Amino acid sequence: MHIMNMTGLCKLKDLVELDISNNMFGAKLPECLSNLTNLRVFELSNNLFSGNFPSFTTNLTSLVYLSFYGNYTQGSFSLSTLANHSNLKVLYISSQSTKAHIETEKIKWFPQFQLRSLILRNGNLNKDRGSVIPTFLSYQYHLMLVDLSRNKIVGSFPSWLMHNHNMKYFDISNNNLSGLLPEDIGIFLPSVTHLNFSCNNLKGNIPSSTGKMKELQFLDFSHNHFLGELPEQLATKWNELQYLKLSNNILHGTFLNFVIL
Amino acid sequence: MRFLFLNNNNFSGTLEDVFGNNTKLGLLYISNNSITGTIPIEISNMSSLEIIDLSQNNLIGSIPKFTAGSLRFLYLQKNNLTGSIPSELSESSELILLDLGDNKLSGKIPNWMDNLSRLRVLALGGNNLEGDIPIELCQLKNIDMMDLSRNKLNASIPTCFQNMSFGMHDHNPIFEALYQITKFLSERLNDILLLGRHIDNRIFDGLIWNENSFSASLTIDLPLHVDPSLNDEINLEVEFRTKLYIYSYKGKILEKMAGLDLSCNYLTGLIPSQFGNLQQIKVLNLSHNFLSGPIPITFSNLTQIESLDLSYNNLSGKIPYELTQLTSLEIFNVSYNNLTGTPPSTRQFATFVEDSYRGNPGLCGPLLNRKCEHVESSPSSKSNDNEKEETNVDMITFYWSFATSYVTILLAFITVLCINARWRMAWFYYIGKFMHTLFPAFPLY
Numbered sequence: 001m002h003i004m005n006m007t008g009l010c011k012l013k014d015l016v017e018l019d020i021s022n023n024m025f026g027a028k029l030p031e032c033l034s035n036l037t038n039l040r041v042f043e044l045s046n047n048l049f050s051g052n053f054p055s056f057t058t059n060l061t062s063l064v065y066l067s068f069y070g071n072y073t074q075g076s077f078s079l080s081t082l083a084n085h086s087n088l089k090v091l092y093i094s095s096q097s098t099k100a101h102i103e104t105e106k107i108k109w110f111p112q113f114q115l116r117s118l119i120l121r122n123g124n125l126n127k128d129r130g131s132v133i134p135t136f137l138s139y140q141y142h143l144m145l146v147d148l149s150r151n152k153i154v155g156s157f158p159s160w161l162m163h164n165h166n167m168k169y170f171d172i173s174n175n176n177l178s179g180l181l182p183e184d185i186g187i188f189l190p191s192v193t194h195l196n197f198s199c200n201n202l203k204g205n206i207p208s209s210t211g212k213m214k215e216l217q218f219l220d221f222s223h224n225h226f227l228g229e230l231p232e233q234l235a236t237k238w239n240e241l242q243y244l245k246l247s248n249n250i251l252h253g254t255f256l257n258f259v260i261l
Numbered sequence: 262m263r264f265l266f267l268n269n270n271n272f273s274g275t276l277e278d279v280f281g282n283n284t285k286l287g288l289l290y291i292s293n294n295s296i297t298g299t300i301p302i303e304i305s306n307m308s309s310l311e312i313i314d315l316s317q318n319n320l321i322g323s324i325p326k327f328t329a330g331s332l333r334f335l336y337l338q339k340n341n342l343t344g345s346i347p348s349e350l351s352e353s354s355e356l357i358l359l360d361l362g363d364n365k366l367s368g369k370i371p372n373w374m375d376n377l378s379r380l381r382v383l384a385l386g387g388n389n390l391e392g393d394i395p396i397e398l399c400q401l402k403n404i405d406m407m408d409l410s411r412n413k414l415n416a417s418i419p420t421c422f423q424n425m426s427f428g429m430h431d432h433n434p435i436f437e438a439l440y441q442i443t444k445f446l447s448e449r450l451n452d453i454l455l456l457g458r459h460i461d462n463r464i465f466d467g468l469i470w471n472e473n474s475f476s477a478s479l480t481i482d483l484p485l486h487v488d489p490s491l492n493d494e495i496n497l498e499v500e501f502r503t504k505l506y507i508y509s510y511k512g513k514i515l516e517k518m519a520g521l522d523l524s525c526n527y528l529t530g531l532i533p534s535q536f537g538n539l540q541q542i543k544v545l546n547l548s549h550n551f552l553s554g555p556i557p558i559t560f561s562n563l564t565q566i567e568s569l570d571l572s573y574n575n576l577s578g579k580i581p582y583e584l585t586q587l588t589s590l591e592i593f594n595v596s597y598n599n600l601t602g603t604p605p606s607t608r609q610f611a612t613f614v615e616d617s618y619r620g621n622p623g624l625c626g627p628l629l630n631r632k633c634e635h636v637e638s639s640p641s642s643k644s645n646d647n648e649k650e651e652t653n654v655d656m657i658t659f660y661w662s663f664a665t666s667y668v669t670i671l672l673a674f675i676t677v678l679c680i681n682a683r684w685r686m687a688w689f690y691y692i693g694k695f696m697h698t699l700f701p702a703f704p705l706y
Binding site for chain 1: 262263264265266267268269270271272273274275276279290445449
């Protein structure tokens with residue numbers, strides 16, 4: 001589809017779902033898309049969009065699902081522009097470009113939405129504000145998927161994220177998080193299936209409560225400073241585990257209690 | 262468990278009873294720990310394994326049987342494994358990489374190696390392997406890197422080193438051979454994106470569609486999205502000695518690397534001119550052997566070569582001027598041979614310093630501070646093979662001349678004392694006086 005045809009989309013005032021994902025669209029999106037105020041699903045993932053992030057999403061207050069995942073978008077995108085999107089449940093933003101800048105702290109704002117699914121990946125998150133973890137996340141209680149990987153985030157492990165007891169997928173790899181993991185992480189995230197904390201500066205023991213994560217399928221704690229022995233019988237508790245990566249830490253002890261099922 | 266990475270930690274103990282009855286394991290990385298004991302026999306039942314990396318531990322015993330079907334990468338280097346290379350390994354015909362380097366393996370390089378026709382990397386360096394290089398190795402048409410260095414191989418180099426890849430073939434990216442993990446990680450990546458739609462069906466409940474109409478958009482099959490960072494996830498690495506150092510190759514660089522290392526053996530005979538057919542090779546190391554004869558002119562075909570080490574052999578003749586066509590050459594070392602004439606000095610050869618040529622008494626020219634006519638008149642002195650022997654000759658001459666002069670002076674002294682009585686009396690008087698001062702009991706004349 002040529003870009004010139006895309007302005008035609010703006011006439012579809014009653015459009016509710018626009019899904020052009022997994023194509024090779026690359027031109028600038030027309031600003032008149034801001035007219036599609038009934039739009040609930042706006043799905044652009046895995047295309048070749050390379051300009052600045054569109055600003056018309058501010059007007060699309062009916063959005064439930066917004067995804068720019070896997071494009072080459074650059075420039076700054078402020079999540080505060082989505083503050084009043086009270087229906088928003090899925091927000092996916094990632095860029096293959098190094099020049100993307102996702103920003104959540106420039107102004108004080110309070111989210112009207114409760115997200116289920118959030119990807120802010122490879123976006124130099126809050127790089128002008130000390131690369132802090134977005135504060136709006138502390139008002140989110142129904143998150144099931146969180147991917148904040150590849151952002152250079154600093155600070156300690158965001159233990160308040162564990163208020164989201166339904167968390168299934170949690171990826172904060174490739175950041176600069178430091179400090180210990182919460183002892184009771186396994187109690188607060190009982191149904192998590194995917195945990196990726198790799199490539200940070202986390203230290204201390206691997207909490208034995210991780211054995212409580214019965215549905216765990218994927219666990220990557222590699223490239224940190226975890227030390228000590230593995231909690232006893234850990235692997236036998238992880239019945240569903242398919243992928244375990246603990247490489248490049250300072251772990252010791254024998255595999256005596258570690259039967260690889 | 263299907264994919265297990267415990268490498269680069271301080272784990273200890275043995276692998277006994279660790280694997281249970283697991284048949285699903287596809288990747289096993291336990292390298293660089295302090296694991297002891299033998300490789301457990303259960304590993305031969307683990308029929309899904311694609312990568313086994315037990316390198317850099319303290320494993321002992323012999324190499325067990327591995328599953329024939331799926332194994333593609335076997336890293337056992339830097340342990341204390343003994344015995345010979347087992348013939349069961351010939352059944353692992355899917356192997357792409359075999360690294361058994363730096364163990365204590367003995368015996369010969371097996372002649373069934375041609376069964377492993379998919380091999381792209383073969384590393385057997387740093388063992389006690391002896392005998393010849395079997396010609397079956399030349400049947401490994403896909404080989405890009407081969408390291409047989411630091412063994413006791415003692416025959417001549419076979420002349421069949423041609424029609425082998427060494428960078429010539431365009432292979433698929435090496436990690437694509439890892440079907441299981443590639444599929445697993447790609448699917449997870451796509452699952453995330455789909456999860457947003459599946460995660461809570463109620464998301465779309467409030468919309469104007471009923472469930473039936475919406476389910477249409479759920480059945481879209483996303484194309485498998487292979488993340489380029491997948492290669493980092495699966496750390497396929499190969500160590501290879503290049504340009505004086507041991508480098509670890511991985512990722513895209515590994516795909517482009519091509520090299521042959523036969524150094525530090527007891528190889529004899531000529532350098533086969535067929536090496537000139539390995540036109541994409543980047544590294545060739547034949548140093549520290551007993552190779553003789555000339556440097557093949559065909560080396561001028563190795564246009565991609567960056568490092569050529571022929572040092573510490575018995576090579577003779579001139580350095581072919583044609584080698585100046587090798588414009589990628591960064592390291593060139595022919596030191597400690599018996600080469601003659603003037604080294605080329607144009608193009609890349611203008612960058613090489615005296616170290617490249619040291620220990621070749623027959624080489625001359627301004628770089629070596631040796632006038633050519635002088636040296637060319639004396640290459641008949643065959644004993645000047647290299648600098649080591651050169652110093653030996655010097656020492657022998659020195660001892661002989663020292664002994665001769667010592668005896669001559671002693672005889673002359675005694676003769677003088679015999680002839681001249683006054684000098685004799687004075688000599689013994691002063692000897693007696695000297696002895697008296699040391700030992701007062703000594704009678705003074």
